[in-house]
Amino acid sequence: MSPKPDENLAATPFLDFDHPAVAEFARSATAEDASDKDRAVHIYYAVRDTIRYDPYSIDLSVRGMRASTTLQAGHGWCVPKAVLLAACCRAVGIPAKLGFADVRNHLSTERLRQRMKTDIFYWHxxxxxxxxxxxxxxxxxxNIELCQKFNLQPLEFDGHQDALFHPYDQSGNKHMEYIRYRGEFSDLPLEKITGTMTRRYGHHRPSPEADFAKEAENENRIAQ
Known part of the structure; x- marks a missing residue:
């Protein structure tokens, strides 16, 4: 059996489950007498569907990447949502780490592709x-509503096996390919992420005026 190292249970400036809102969110998503598996599964779905996925909300400041900030905003891209999930697991005593990979995402929108100049998402x-x-x-x-707009099977987590993105959508079209794993970390490697995004994208500014879900809905309606 693997150890349960302290660094994967501790609060950090990013995984700030000592913030009252994060602690309450984790507590409300679980039952005190539940197993670690059941608590982790319930927290996963709470984070997946309560926090709207938004690739335009990138804020790579320390404050912008905190679990408490994402929770209070109600939206975030993949990294801060993973941070929030890890923080909530730690809040109820379940060790958690942050993992990263570079992925080629075939489900995107025209505006996002123009902004990124690539279909590769670094540090997913x-x-x-x-x-x-x-x-x-x-x-x-x-989140489940976004999956419906993209005709994508929602990613389920049962506490028994990994839940990574499916390679195909419900129509058999390519969805996501993992092209490079970058490892797992006890805390957010913000400097590494920021450095890569600056080199690869040339910027990492938020676009609060953009609406990813609406873009997906409109483009998929046209495609049909």
Whole structure:
């Protein structure tokens, strides 16, 4: 059985489950007498569907990447949603880490493709959760409403096996390819992420006027 190292249970400036709002969110999503597996699963769905996925909300400041900031905003991209999931797991005593990979995402929008100049998402984030002696990968990025707009099967997590993005959507079209794993970390490697985004994208500014869900809905309506 793998150890349960202290660094994967501690609060950090990013995984700030000592913030009252994060602690309450984690507590309200679980039952005190539930198993680690059941608590992790319930927290996963709370983060996946309560926090709207928004790739235009990137704020790579320390404050912008905190779990409490994402929770209070009610939206976030894949990395801060993974941070929130990890923080909530730690809040109820379940060890959790942050994992990252570069992925080629075939489900995007024209505006986002123009902004990124590539279909590769660098430092795509997921959460690694310690359950019953095993580290399991869970990706809480796409909320269920967004999956419906993209004709994508929602990613389910059962606490027994990894939950990473499916390679195809419900129509058999390519969705996401993992092209490089960057490892797992006890805390957010913000400087590494910021450096890569600056080199690859040339910017990492938020676009609060953009609406990713509406873009997806409009483009998929036209395609049909």
């Amino acid at each position: 984030g997921y959460t690694s959760i310690f359950i019953d002696g095993n580290w399991l990968k869970a990706t809480p990025a796409f």
